[in-house]
Amino acid sequence: MISSLSTLSKNHGVSTSDHSLNSNRDYDTVHQMNDSHHRYTTNDFLHKQESSLRDSDFYHAKKGTPSKMEDQRHETIILKKQYNELLADKHRLEQEIERLKRFREEDRKEINDLQRQQQEMLTENGGEAAHQLYLNVVRKCEAMKEEYDNLHKRYADIVASYSATVSKLEVTQEELSCWRKRYEDLANERNAALHERNGLQQQCTAAIRQWDNALRERNEAREQLAKVQQQRDEAMKEINQAMAVRIKATKDLARLTEERNAAVQEYSLIMSERDTVHKEMERLQEELTEAQKIIKNSEGTKKATAEEVETLRREISSALQDRDRALKECNDLREKYGDYVTGREEGQRDKDWRKCEPHWDSVGRDNSRKERDGQWESSCDGIIKTHGQWLDDLDQANREIESLRRQVERLQAELLEAQQEAEVCKRRRDWAFSERDKIVLERESIRSLCDKLRKERDRAVSDLAEALRDSDDVKRQKNEASKELKELREKIEAQLEKESRMKQLNSVGNTHSRDSAIDADMQEWDTENVEVSVKFSSEDDLGLELGGGKGDSPNNCENPVFIRSIAKGS
Helix, strand or coil: CHHHHHHHHHHHHHHHHHHHHHHHHHHHHHHHHHHHHHHHCCHHHHHHHHHHHHHHHHHHHHCCCHHHHHHHHHHHHHHHHHHHHHHHHHHHHHHHHHHHHHHHHHHHHHHHHHHHHHHHHHHHCCHHHHHHHHHHHHHHHHHHHHHHHHHHHHHHHHHHHHHHHHHHHHHHHHHHHHHHHHHHHHHHHHHHHHHHHHHHHHHHHHHHHHHHHHHHHHHHHHHHHHHHHHHHHHHHHHHHHHHHHHHHHHHHHHHHHHHHHHHHHHHHHHHHHHHHHHHHHHHHHHHHHHHHHHHHHHHHHHHHHHHHHHHHHHHHHHHHHHHHHHHHHHHHHHHHHHHHHHHHHHHHHHHHHHHHCCCCCCHHHHHHHHHHHHHHHHHHHHHHHHHHHHHHHHHHHHHHHHHHHHHHHHHHHHHHHHHHHHHHHHHHHHHHHHHHHHHHHHHHHHHHHHHHHHHHHHHHHHHHHHHHHHHHHHHHHHHHHHHHHHHHHHHHHHHHHHHHHHHHHHHHHHCCCCCHHHHHHHHHCCCCCCCCCCCCCCCCCCCEEEECCCCCCCCCCCCCCEEEEECCCC
């Protein structure tokens, strides 16, 4: 019996430790209660907002007055204050979560201490202390079980309220934006209603004036009624005349039908002219497309002229270099020409001097000098001719340079316009790039927000799955504990029944009236004497009420132990 009780205490110690671990795991979910409780407390805010939306719809239908709009504004301010209070409650709940975490650590330490004390008591005191420890553990197990059931129910309610509150919050945000738009529309309608009220006041004064005029006209009408009755007789006479007029009207009707037919023909003619106008418009549209093509071609020619301007600029630069080279050669030729003129004069003087000299040179020497002078003169004449051609070419080059300069100025003006257009296009391109960057940033922010919401959803799903797994583990442990308790109860009942039989046999043995058959049966049984204390701390510890024993007898004699009653639900 003592071994069974020690086994029971050990099993319950293990189950209690598992139960405490599950409870600690449940405490981990308390940090989720912050947002859940915060969103759960926003129900009042949502109801008030819905009532304000209904009021705004009613005021929108009735074209509310400015005082009602002020009430709506004040109610909006109150709702904002309540939202701030909810944020404060959120921070307070976060502090509460921290405190619960500290309590969880303290409970864990206490459980470890209890396990250590249990081991010490089992090693030191034996069966009696084990029984007391078993009772304490059972009570704590029941308390922890009730606490776990309450926490589990609260967790399920909070998860349900969390999902409902999240959906309501999204709907509320959308309705809040719609409500703001309606508020602006109501403000505009209020101003329009004020203008309309002023107009209605003016119309009311005008209607009063018209009513007075109508009264005066009624009196005048009564006076005229008498005159009309007199005129009725005259009208009868005029009816006869009207019949004649009717006959004339029929003739006019026939004439009008003819005019109508003519108008229909004219309408058909106008419609045909309309078709021609449409065709003309189509032709003009085709001309417009051709003009656009011509514009595109002109743009291509413009690009070609820009390239041609670039080539002309290069040719001008090369022509300027040629001009500088030609001017340099001209200056060299002028210097050479001046040297030639001076040399010619010196040669003429030499000739005169030679005429005055005595003829002491030979005839061959005079001939060679003449040949050399002739060659020099011919070369000088060629140089003079080429110099004249160079001068003509320089004049023509100057004229071409002037024309090219004018073309360069014109092309520079076109280049300046093209640069201005390029600057405008560049600014437009920069603006387009900046707009594209803004769009990219907005897309990235939306993508990051979607990722964040997706992560929150996945985290919530994983937390829910973990909670379901924890609940399944707790149910399985509960079933195992109930099975162990049932087996233990059956063992205790069997042991008690066995002890009662042993007591009966002992009482029969004390009377010295044993029978041989009974002795034979007793020899076949495995008997064991066990002393059990039936004085528990409470009658519902084992789920049953025992009777008998030494403590239950007034003479302190040994009575058999029996079960008086079984507690309900045990």
